[in-house]
Amino acid sequence: MAQIIWSRAAVFVLFILPVLVDARVRHYKFNVVATNVTKLCSTKPIVTVNGQFPGPTLYAREGDTVLVKVVNHVKYNVTIHWHGVRQLRTGWNDGPAYITQCPIQPRQSFVYNFTLTGQRGTLLWHAHILWLRATVHGAIVILPKLGVPYPFPKPDKEEVVVLSEWWKSDVEAMVDQSTKVGLPPNVSDSHTINGHTGPLASCPSLQGGADGYRLQVDSGKTYLLRIINAALNEDLFVKVAGHQLTVVEVDAVYTKPFKTDTILIAPGQTTNALLTTDKRAGTYLITISPFMDVPIPVDNRTTTATLHYNNSLAATALTTTKPPAQNATSIATSYLDSLRSLNSKEYPALVPKTVDHSLFFTIGVGVNPCPSCLNGSRVVGVINNISFVMPTVALLQAHYYNISGIYTADFPGKPIFAYNYSGPGPKNLQTMNGTRLYRLPYNSSVQIILQDTGVISPESHPIHLHGFNFFAVGKGLGNYNPASDPANFNLIDPVERNTMSIPTGGWTAIRFKADNPGVWFLHCHFEVHTTWGLKMAFIVENGKGPDESILPPPRDLPKC
Known part of the structure; x- marks a missing residue:
């Protein structure tokens, strides 16, 4: 479960109205809530959707028509971009401010209306104005049409894993200051995994443990991890100690499956990977670390979470893993070279052979x-x-x-x-x-x-x-x-x-x-x-x- 962060500035009401799918009506309703409690090492209010960080996951099926009513209750202008959704002939609903729409002003609303045509998999939604997507983002899960199987072994369970960045300071104020100076803004203070921060020196209570993200699993099962990089400025490596991951999809497109112990994912990208829990009972470290192969400042902290086998003894030792070096170009290149479209009869790769x-x-x-x-x-x-x-x-x-x-x-x-x-x-x-x-x-x-x-x-x-x-x-x-x-x-x-x-x-x-x-x-x-x-x-x-x-x-x- 994602950690829920409540805020006085919880942004807008986000409603997904009923849609008809295969003669079934699916109801979604995301309500706005506000309070002054936070667990992110800061008492400052943050801009969120429905008081959640990351925001609520939008579930739909291929072929669904989705309506999302966004009501703006903050001082900033707001838009939402449905990242990777084709928006066939519905560009008005794409979301980038001043490109396809004027922004939603404070105390105003707009209903996004689009159909998920020919797409299935994992995508993301995020704010597309200022730096609001630092905290205004969430997952889009597009399930196949009813009766249509995945082109890989059916997982026993699916888990959304949203990676992001966290600044203790006010992000918009930080960007405004950097613009006046003419230099890049500060790097983030931590990466996050489903809203949980990594090790922050000034936050000893957030060194992991009860406050860290924990993925509970059963032995002998297969889990589909829907991994999203919602970070603002950093490519990220993902590793699970002792386990291989089988990549089966990127950016809501099926791929030829391949095994890897390290996934590389850039901001805006998504990756679906199968994880088989075939190790001995215990707790295994999950690491999220940056990739940057030139001397440009990044948040170089490694954020950690744990994969915990159910029925493990409390005193079971943690199995650790060493994250790739920040400049591990060879690991990044090997991973990217392994990516290929599935290119099957059902899911062909329609590559343009000629160029106009x-x-x-x-x-x-x-x-x-x-x-x-x-x-x-x-x-x-x-x-x-x-x-x-x-x-x-x-x-x-x-x-x-x-x-x-x-x-x-x-x-x-x-x-x-x-x-x-x-x-x-x-x-x-x-x-x-x-x-x-x-x-x-x-x-x-x-x-x-x-x-x-x-x-x-x-x-x-x-x-x-x-x-x-x-x-x-x-x-x-x-x-x-x-x-x-x-x-x-x-x-x-x-x-x-x-x-x-x-x-x-x-x-x-x-x-x-x-x-x-x-x-x-x-x-x-x-x-x-x-x-x-x-x-x-x-x-x-x-x-x-x-x-x-x-x-x-x-x-x-x-x-x-």
């Missing part, structure tokens, strides 16, 4: 002058040397109603300036600012080369594309070579995801079919980089007829 739009995006951070900043400069995030400027009117609204002056559809399909991308880069490469989008015809096939850059430092950026899944058909270190690298692309069973990390100092090639009309965000899922402007958006035009066109906006769509 071939794009090359350089991804990274830079430094711009900032006279108002205390340091005289500030760090910015860039794609193709452009730092994205958030509009004041939602881009989807501007596109749908042909409102001029909000954006330009001239985002460059390749870098404006050529240089040694994986090297140190030019020291005087100042970025440009703009709200520039790239236009795609309906049903066109798209390839994007995501090239990491080293202007300040190379880094593994987790890139998330809204509205689509994509296939990661290739990756490599150094600069992408268009003459030789495509020959090594996997067009048979590449992993299919909605969020994918670029290798540090390298590149990743992704392909997708632009079969979902609307305006769709692409951004780094490190919140600090998104804040700095490492983001852009696509316009996907309507196709022929109403079935290939975006639906009209909801009547209660928030206004800016």
